[in-house]
Amino acid sequence: MEKPTRKGPLLARNKFDVDEELSEEFNIHAVRRILAYLGPYRGMVSFAVVLMIVASFMALLPPWLIQQALDVALPKGDVGYLVELSLAILVTVVVGAGALYFRIRVMNRIGQNVIHNLRGDIFARLQELPFSYFDSRPHGKILIRVVNYVNSLSDLLSNGLINLIADLFSLVFIVGFMLVLDLRLTLICLTVLPVLFAAILLMQRRQRMAFQDLSRKQSNLNAYLHESLSGIKITQSFAREAETESIFGRVGEAWRSSWMKAVGIMFATWPVIEILSVFGVCLVYVAVVDWFRDAISVGVIVAFVGYIWRFWAPINTIGQFYTSLVQSAAYLERIFETIDEPSAIVDAPGALEVAKVRGEVEFRSVDFSYDTGAPVLRALSFHVHPGQTIALVGATGAGKTTIVNLLSRFYSPSAGVLLLDGVPLDQFLLSSLRRHVGVMSQDNFLFSGTIADNIRYGKLEATDAEIEAAARAIHAHDFIEKLPEGYNTPVSERGLRLSMGQRQLISFARALLADPAILILDEATSSVDTETERLVQRGLAHLLDGRTSFVIAHRLSTIQNADRIFVIDEGKIVEEGKHRELLARGGAYSRLNGAGGR
């Protein structure tokens, strides 16, 4: 038998201890893109920069004012001038505090809005991505991108950037002052800069790699954390807590040592800058004392050295900004990687919103394989009239689920075409198509909220009466009513206090409320006991009436009552017909039946 191979290499990334790939080079493109997010807040950014300049100016004034007091007012005993100077200092203090007040507000507004928008974009993108994206990586790694990585950018974008702009300004001012004081000394002083750049460049590469490694390790830690929290019941039931803890410890240790390496390099930057700045000061003294001798006045020397000290402070903050940029670049890359992730399934240009469909389905020689795997469907063709109930029968892995996944375009066929009401599927807007094709699967995921909320998920505008009607139709009403809070009973992701069967009934009601033209039941009733299934069956019969439906099940009388039964094997229809006909034929169907019939 041919291999019904499923996704192999596709899932290679899907492990907590497999590092994600990151590009080798520093990605300036990612930085430029994030700056685009500041675009809408251009006005605010300019305002913040102005505030910064005002604040720096206000901070520079008091030393000069105090100097005036010491040199002019006090020797003269001019009390009036002294008071005036004090008042002037008071003004600088008040204006400075006021500027700070507004700066905090503006910067927070910018920072919070930018990350808000960025997170909105990445989340919106996630909604468009196909299953395979979620299937191919641990959920913890996706989660951390949307939440933690985005958060870590807020400081860079608000404080970091505005400080950078302000510092660049003061750097220009300082160099200006230095040039005015003495050209030669300035040039001597600036000779240190190339050394600094060389040192930074030398460290930069290692630093970037260290931070990339850190972000990978963090991703792994989060993935493992997420997975072990999700699978905790299994861990407990196998009493494997100790092993899980030791793996967790190992992953945490990897993160820790990666962190220490990264900050070890990062913190080395500051000493290099400091030592070089002192070296610059030494050069100036040597020049003054040894080379130029008496050519330069003491006043100039003192002032010049004063400026050199100031010169290095902005250089240092710029260096720090660069460090956080390097650190964030690794995060940014991840975020944009997600935003840029191509969705295999997108609306074709000119795709249509279709209000109503009849439910006529046709497969025309459809081929399908998962990524690199062997073909799952080969040249599959069939035609279904509106309102027909089709049962798909065959061994596990024969391709039944794939057929229905193609129908709601969760995947696209590798070759061939699918038609709904004679129109190729890709000419429907995806949202429009999926609204007409309802799927009830085994995966009855419930969202945290009440039972009513979860049923309402099928039709957001449904009234309480409609919800109850849906619940009654599939016989969920009885058990819901018996719960202490009835329809308002809160449930969680994994379905607090509800049995699997009960959760399945709720997801039925959810699908029923959605009222799709085509209904797919993918092993949907497997967790319901026979009696409930019998009850559901009645509801289902009523539900299937007038709808095109595809039923995949192992034991359901719907199969016997189906208009047509397709027996699927190796991605092909090997038999087709009604229950009786197929039994009479004595082929694959009757063999399957015999095996179950006992």
Next chain:
Amino acid sequence: MYRWFWSFLHPYRFLMAGALVLTVFTSALGMVNPSLTGILVDKVVLGRDFKLLWVLLGLLLGATVIRMALRYLFVMSFEHVSQRLVKNLREHLFTRIQHLDFAYFDRTRTGDLMSLMTSDLDMCRHMISWVTYQSFENALVFVFSVSVLFTIHAGLTAILLLATPFIGVSAYYLIKEVRPQFSLVRAQFSKLNSVVQENIAGNRVVKAFVREEEELRKFRAENDEYRNRNLEASRVWGKYIPLIEGFSGLLMVIMVLGGGWLILEHQMTVGSLVVFTGLVWALTQPLRMSGWLINDLQRFLASLERLFELSRVESSILAPEHPRLGTGPTRGKFEFRGVDFAYGEQLVLQGISFTVESGQTVGIIGPTGSGKSTLMRLLARFQDPTVGQVLLDGTDLRQWPVEEVRRSVGYAMQDVFLFSDTLEGNLVFGRPQATVEQAIVAAKQAQAHEFIAKLEDGYDTIVGERGIGLSGGQRQRVALARLLLADPPVMVLDDTTSAVDLETEEHLQQTMRHLHGQKTVFIVAHRISTIAHADLILVLQEGRLTQSGRHEDLIQQPGWYRDVHFHQLGGEADPQGATVGA
């Protein structure tokens, strides 16, 4: 709470103290450069003592290099301590979480736990690696400058300090008002995390119902709220921090006015005031920083509170005080004595009593929601009965070490969870030392080998979280193989073949029959054929044990079992209604 946190810091207290001492040295060395440059200007530039130039410059560079080295050392020490502490804290919390009961996980969202274990923990790291030494350094500078100023002019220093109470009051209000804001931010972050996490976990349902818009709406609400909470908090601290900075700046005004007045009154020399102006920076800087540091401290405390809360959650499954000591593997004899179980008000099981001998097979059947899974959870002590006792080998389960019970009772759940690992990795989960051959044998028994062998990478195929790449039936069989490989004396199979086709199930039943006599097996099923061979069949209805006995006896009694039997049999009797192996 503080004592709890201290217990994590305790092992590193000497390293911390050492690092703080280094901080003192570094701050002191910071004073060297200004004085050296002072001498340089006086002696070399003005005094023309050129020999001194090289000595002084050498000292300047040397002092800087030493200071930088020390600084690097202490900064790295703080990083080291913070990393160790966070690692220990994380592992401690993780271990605690590992041992919490099912009820906790039923009501707690993964996203909430994720945010606690990531960003709240990061606040602790920031606290140690940044806030502590910054606070210390600033306090040091403050104390140092105040004492120097006092020796120069006590009166003026006292006047200057008059401004500090205002700063104190502002700081007090900042602490009082900002903390609740930060708690709200943290709580909202948790909510945001949960919405995103559920959206990722439920992506199939979202797509199936075309609810992307609705999901975006939910997300936007939380995302907006998170931004607003942050802005709200920043409004609070943004109010007090400028105030604190402003009051700090006031010191300069006081100094000029007060100092000027003292000079005019001949209480002070101009030279002293010059020194004052030089040092006033050292006085105001720590005061200005205090606002920011208090802010960070409050942020940390808001997170610490949440972490502490997590560490205090108690599992309702308590380890026995005097555990029954291990007497080798359990025999697997179970007895339920008048067991009731309730989730809060809701009584799920009522008056359950039965006995199962070692090696017997027990079938449990009943309508959806009748308490079957709850009963099974009691067996492996995932829950304790509200009333009554569950005895294993004649000893109350609560007297057994929990680990021992779990190792004895293997549990295959309805809701199959596979880890994102290779299939082999998943199979050996319950018995990590098992060989590949043993894994294959188990997979064969569980009818999983055939499909695994057909996969491109076979046993090395990596399956997604929750086993996403596999079909329901395949997942169930992998879970069953995992259990068979773990080979516990008691096996609980909670509806583990529901998604398996009939032919495969037939094979699985043969496997199960082989276990008869060797293991105590509990099987929850919907189909009577699955459990007809059991030594004991329990019928649960609405939490009560309504019928029990062997298949042959039960089909004679009027009741639920016979009704269901005839319904299912009816299918067999009439070829038209035959169940179909799909």
